Amino acid sequence: xxxxxxxxxxxxxxxxxxxxxxxxxxSCYPGDQLTVQEADVVVTLFDxxxxxxxxxxxxMPDTIVHIVQGAGVIDDISRDFDTEILDRVASNMGxxxxxREADPDNADVLMLVSIAAGEHVGFTGYPWGGYWGxxxxxxxxxxxxYYPWYGGGGTVYTYRTGTxxxxxxxxxxxxxxxxxxxxxxxxxxxxxxxxxxxxxxxxDGIDQAFDQSPYLGDxx
Amino acid sequence: MRSDGAKTIAxxxxxxALCATLSSRARAQDxxxxxxxxxxxxxxxxxxxxxxxxxxxxxxxxxxTLTGGTIASVSMAWNVxxxxxxxxxxxxxxxxxxxxxxxxxxxxxxMLGLHQYIGNRRKTRVHFGVNAGGYLLIQTFRIGxxxxxxxxxxxxxxxxxGVTIPMTTGAWLxxxxxxxxxxxxxxxxxxxxxxxxxQLNVGFMWEQ
Numbered sequence: 548x549x550x551x552x553x554x555x556x557x558x559x560x561x562x563x564x565x566x567x568x569x570x571x572x573x574s575c576y577p578g579d580q581l582t583v584q585e586a587d588v589v590v591t592l593f594d595x596x597x598x599x600x601x602x603x604x605x606x607m608p609d610t611i612v613h614i615v616q617g618a619g620v621i622d623d624i625s626r627d628f629d630t631e632i633l634d635r636v637a638s639n640m641g642x643x644x645x646x647r648e649a650d651p652d653n654a655d656v657l658m659l660v661s662i663a664a665g666e667h668v669g670f671t672g673y674p675w676g677g678y679w680g681x682x683x684x685x686x687x688x689x690x691x692x693y694y695p696w697y698g699g700g701g702t703v704y705t706y707r708t709g710t711x712x713x714x715x716x717x718x719x720x721x722x723x724x725x726x727x728x729x730x731x732x733x734x735x736x737x738x739x740x741x742x743x744x745x746x747x748x749x750x751d752g753i754d755q756a757f758d759q760s761p762y763l764g765d766x767x
Numbered sequence: 768m769r770s771d772g773a774k775t776i777a778x779x780x781x782x783x784a785l786c787a788t789l790s791s792r793a794r795a796q797d798x799x800x801x802x803x804x805x806x807x808x809x810x811x812x813x814x815x816x817x818x819x820x821x822x823x824x825x826x827x828x829x830x831x832t833l834t835g836g837t838i839a840s841v842s843m844a845w846n847v848x849x850x851x852x853x854x855x856x857x858x859x860x861x862x863x864x865x866x867x868x869x870x871x872x873x874x875x876x877x878m879l880g881l882h883q884y885i886g887n888r889r890k891t892r893v894h895f896g897v898n899a900g901g902y903l904l905i906q907t908f909r910i911g912x913x914x915x916x917x918x919x920x921x922x923x924x925x926x927x928x929g930v931t932i933p934m935t936t937g938a939w940l941x942x943x944x945x946x947x948x949x950x951x952x953x954x955x956x957x958x959x960x961x962x963x964x965x966q967l968n969v970g971f972m973w974e975q
Contacts, residue, residue, distance in 0.1 A: 581869075585853075588866035588911030595861045708912065737911055759856050759863040 587738035587748055589755045593762065594731045597717070600766025602731075604646040605715070606654035607637065614663035614712075624664050624709070628746045635750050636660060636713060639757040644767025656731065657716050664709040664740060707740040711749060713756065715763075732763065799838070801828035801941055803970030807846045809872075812960040816850075816906070817870050823847040826968060829975075830882070840880035842898060846966070848872040857910075864910060871907040874962070876900065876947065878925060891932045894943075898925040902949050904962060915955055921962065923949030929968075937974040944968070 611632060613624045636658060637647060648654040715732040722728075734756030738748060757763070805824030809817055826844030833839055849871050856865040882896030905918040929943025949962040 581867075585867040586912045588864065588913070590862065590864050592859070592862035739912070755854075755865050759865055 583739050583742045584744070584748060587736070587752060589734070589736050589752050589759070591732070591734045591756050591760050593733075593760065594729065597731045598765075599731075599763055602645075602655040602717075603767060604648050604654045605640060605656045605658050606648045606651040607633065607640075607658040607660070609633065612659070612661040614661055616665070624662055628749060631746060632711065632749060632753065633660060635753045639753060643757065643764035645763075651718065655717075655719070657718050659712075659714045659716060661712045661714070662709060663712070664707060666705055666707050668703065668705050708737060709740045711736045711752065713753070732760065734760065797832055798975035799828075799830040799832075799972050800975055801830060801840075801842075801970060801972040802826070803828075803844075803941065803943075803968035805844060805846060805966055805968045807848065807874075807947075808965045809848055809963075810965060811963050812954075813848070813872065813962055813964050816954065816960075817848040817872055819848065819850045821846055821848045821964075823849075824966070824968075826970075828880075828972075830972075836884040836886075836892075836894075838882045838884060838894075838896075840882060840896075840898070841878075842880060843877045844875070846874045846876075846964075848874070848964075866910045869907070869909040871905070872962075873903075873905040873907075874947070874964075875903040875905075876923070876925065877903075880925075880927070882927070884931070889933060891930060893928075893930050895928045896926070898927060898945070899923070902947075902962065904949070904952055906952075906955055908955050917953075917955055919952060921949045921951045923947060923951070923962065925966075931972060934971075939972045941970050941972045942968070 611626070611629045613622050615622050615624075640647065640658065651657055713734040714730050716728050717731050718728055720729050734753070736749060736752035736756065738752070742748075803826045805826050807821040807824050809819075809821070824844060824846040826842060828840050828842040830838045830840040849869065851870075852868045854865060855868055856863050876898075878898035878900030880896055880898035882894050884892050884894040886892040900923070902921045902923050903918065904921055905916065907914060907916045909915075925945045925947045927943055927945045929941060931939040931941050933939050945966040945968065947962070947964050947966060952960055952962050954960045
């Protein structure tokens with residue numbers, strides 16, 4: 548009988564080896580382990596029509612603006628690193644050749660620093676929708692299976708992210724009719740608000756934003 | 768790889784489990800099963816997106832003798848290309864983005880093939896042929912905590928050349944190479960790109 552021959556039995560195992568290989572691939576999928584530092588991203592954008600060589604001086608407030616969503620929302624963003632953040636921005640601007648002016652009217656541009664933070668909630672659960680999803684032919688999410696503590700399983704997770712914005716605005720080109728002031732450069736640092744090295748990551752991100760914007764130093 | 772990829776994997780695993788346990792009353796020496804571990808090397812446009820050799824690949828073929836040494840096949844496989852970069856800066860037209868990146872291509876070829884085996888089946892045989900069919904391609908790009916993923920079905924071909932070495936009655940060691948080419952995909956930026964990679968497959972073939 549072909550079915551009982553050693554060769555057939557052994558190499559039928561080959562099919563199961565493939566199945567096992569795929570199961571291993573799923574469980575050992577590469578890249579899903581991400582450290583807090585690896586989640587940081589720095590974005591810079593600039594107005595391509597601006598001649599940065601004509602911008603020699605800047606003014607910067609001594610306060611960081613906190614951006615919160617909606618009226619009545621409590622501002623719980625820390626101010627522990629405000630001084631260090633502003634000092635690092637000033638240091639990078641100085642390295643690029645900008646002169647800092649105390650009076651905004653004497654400056655070519657204004658540098659405004661702001662911070663936004665938000666809480667994110669996620670849920671991972673079994674795709675079959677829990678106990679009732681197994682027992683009855685109902686789609687996931689129907690009945691008791693919707694709630695994770697009724698046997699469906701799953702995990703609710705939260706994480707907090709923060710973004711530091713550095714906006715360079717050309718206040719001399721402000722349009723009082725439209726009440727708009729053009730932003731000619733923006734640097735944004737985004738990352739998880741977790742771990743012990745938040746300050747270091749923010750300062751490194753500020754340095755990176757200016758490193759990837761060498762055109763700011765044109766003509767200085 | 769997220770929901771669509773996970774569903775595809777589940778389907779493939781279940782299909783493989785089913786096929787692996789099939790017993791056949793067909794005429795002897797008619798049907799063959801083939802299971803391979805697949806190593807893939809990206810080239811050209813594929814290499815520009817993920818520049819790393821993939822050792823995460825597995826495939827399952829079912830082959831049937833048509834006449835003489837001519838064999839038809841149905842194959843399916845899963846190949847994972849992945850590259851992680853640390854703090855790489857991407858230049859934009861008016862700006863730049865920096866951060867660690869994870870880039871993935873999950874390739875699921877499902878193909879029909881026609882192969883010509885040369886020589887006596889009880890001895891080492893060379894074979895060559897061509898596979899053609901579809902690829903489910905899942906392209907994923909992650910930077911920071913932002914991820915972009917696109918999946919699409921594409922068409923392609925995969926010429927093949929290989930050698931089968933008899934191990935025992937009705938069982939062979941199989942080594943073959945394939946060149947995968949799918950000219951129809953678009954990358955995550957919406958630009959045309961040609962999905963191409965070389966592959967070395969090692970595994971076992973057995974009579975069903």
